[in-house]
Amino acid sequence: MLHTVSNEHDKRQGSFMYDALVPPAEQFEKIDQAISFVKEKLDIGNLSGDELAKRIKERTGIDRKQATFSSGYVLLHGTGTANLGDLGETPGGVQFRITETKTITTSGTVKAQAVIAGSTGNVPANTITMFPVTLPGFTSITNPEPMTDGFDAESDEDLLQRYYERIRTPATSANKAHYKNWAKEVTGVGDARVIPLWEGPNTVKVVIIDGDKQPASMAIINDAQTHIDPGKKGLGEGAAPIGAYTTVVSATGVDINVSVTVTLSPGYTQEQVTQNITASLTKRLKEIAFVEAIVSYAKVGAAILDSEGVTDYSNLLVNNGTANVPINYEEVAVVGTVTVNV
Structure with missing residues (x-):
C-alpha cells in the first residue's frame, strides 16, 4: 500500500x-x-470431523456410520430377578447393561449390551466378572462368549474412502458397484465383494467383512440382507431391484499362524512383545483385507520388525511355512496363534 x-x-x-x-x-x-x-476447504480432502461429514452428506447423501454397542449374553449364578439396566463390569472398567428383565433360578443367561458404544465393548469371554452394584440373590456373573459387534464411529479416512468409491465407481442400474455401495451403507459392514450370477441368472452373492475387517457376525449379515434383499426373495423390497435374488454371506476367516524367534529390545518382556507383534499383525491384515490376494511372508516379517520391543527376528514360520499364504476371493485373513520365542 x-x-x-x-x-x-x-x-x-x-x-x-x-x-x-x-x-x-x-x-x-x-x-x-x-x-x-x-x-x-474447497478441497474435500482437507476437511475433517463434522465439516467432512456435512460436505459428503450434501454431495452424495452418505451419512457417517455411528458407533455401535457391543452385545451378547451374560451368565448369572444365583436366584433372583435380573432387571433391565442392571450392570456387570470387567476388571478393566468396561460396563455392560442387562437389556431384559428375567427371573433366574440357580443360574441363567440374559442379554447384555455395553454401556458405551464403540470397540472397547468387544471384550473376550469370561471377562465380565464384577457387579458395580450388588444384585440381590446373585453371587457371580460372567460372559461365556465374547461380546461382539461394537464398532467405533466411522473414521474420517473410511468415510472419505466411501465417498471416493461412490463418485469414482458409478453405481447405476444395480451394477456391481451398486451392490457394494448398498452393503457398505449398513452399520458394521467394513467392505464387500460382489459375485454376479453365482447360482445362475438373476442371482447375486455379496460377501462382507465387518468394520474391523474380520468375518461378519450373523447380526450384521442379517442387517445387510434385509437392506439389500429381505428374505432373499428378489421382490425389490430392499435396495436391489425386482428379480435380483441376493444372498449376503460373511467372508471365511483364514487363520494366519505365526511362529518366530525374536531378539528383545532392552526393557521389554516376552509377553509385551507378543502383544505388540499381535497388534502389528492385526493392523497389517486389516490393511490388506479385500485388497490383496496373498498374505506376504516378507511383509509379515516387516510387521514383526516394526513391532515395539523387537530388535531382530529369525526362524519365522507363517502357517508352518516360509511362503506367501493365498487368500481366496471369499476369504479374509485373520490373526491366528502368535508364538514368540526368545
Missing part, C-alpha cells in the same frame, strides 16, 4: 501516511488469510 503512494509524500514509520495505512493493511491481511482458509 505504501508503494502505491507517491514518493513526494513522507512514508516513513511514524508519518501521517504510514499511520493512516497501517489499520486497513492489517484488516486486509486478515481478510486474505480468511480467503486462503476458505479456499483450502
Whole structure:
C-alpha cells in the first residue's frame, strides 16, 4: 500500500501516511488469510470431523456410520430377578447393561449390551466378572462368549474412502458397484465383494467383512440382507431391484499362524512383545483385507520388525511355512496363534 503512494509524500514509520495505512493493511491481511482458509476447504480432502461429514452428506447423501454397542449374553449364578439396566463390569472398567428383565433360578443367561458404544465393548469371554452394584440373590456373573459387534464411529479416512468409491465407481442400474455401495451403507459392514450370477441368472452373492475387517457376525449379515434383499426373495423390497435374488454371506476367516524367534529390545518382556507383534499383525491384515490376494511372508516379517520391543527376528514360520499364504476371493485373513520365542 505504501508503494502505491507517491514518493513526494513522507512514508516513513511514524508519518501521517504510514499511520493512516497501517489499520486497513492489517484488516486486509486478515481478510486474505480468511480467503486462503476458505479456499483450502474447497478441497474435500482437507476437511475433517463434522465439516467432512456435512460436505459428503450434501454431495452424495452418505451419512457417517455411528458407533455401535457391543452385545451378547451374560451368565448369572444365583436366584433372583435380573432387571433391565442392571450392570456387570470387567476388571478393566468396561460396563455392560442387562437389556431384559428375567427371573433366574440357580443360574441363567440374559442379554447384555455395553454401556458405551464403540470397540472397547468387544471384550473376550469370561471377562465380565464384577457387579458395580450388588444384585440381590446373585453371587457371580460372567460372559461365556465374547461380546461382539461394537464398532467405533466411522473414521474420517473410511468415510472419505466411501465417498471416493461412490463418485469414482458409478453405481447405476444395480451394477456391481451398486451392490457394494448398498452393503457398505449398513452399520458394521467394513467392505464387500460382489459375485454376479453365482447360482445362475438373476442371482447375486455379496460377501462382507465387518468394520474391523474380520468375518461378519450373523447380526450384521442379517442387517445387510434385509437392506439389500429381505428374505432373499428378489421382490425389490430392499435396495436391489425386482428379480435380483441376493444372498449376503460373511467372508471365511483364514487363520494366519505365526511362529518366530525374536531378539528383545532392552526393557521389554516376552509377553509385551507378543502383544505388540499381535497388534502389528492385526493392523497389517486389516490393511490388506479385500485388497490383496496373498498374505506376504516378507511383509509379515516387516510387521514383526516394526513391532515395539523387537530388535531382530529369525526362524519365522507363517502357517508352518516360509511362503506367501493365498487368500481366496471369499476369504479374509485373520490373526491366528502368535508364538514368540526368545
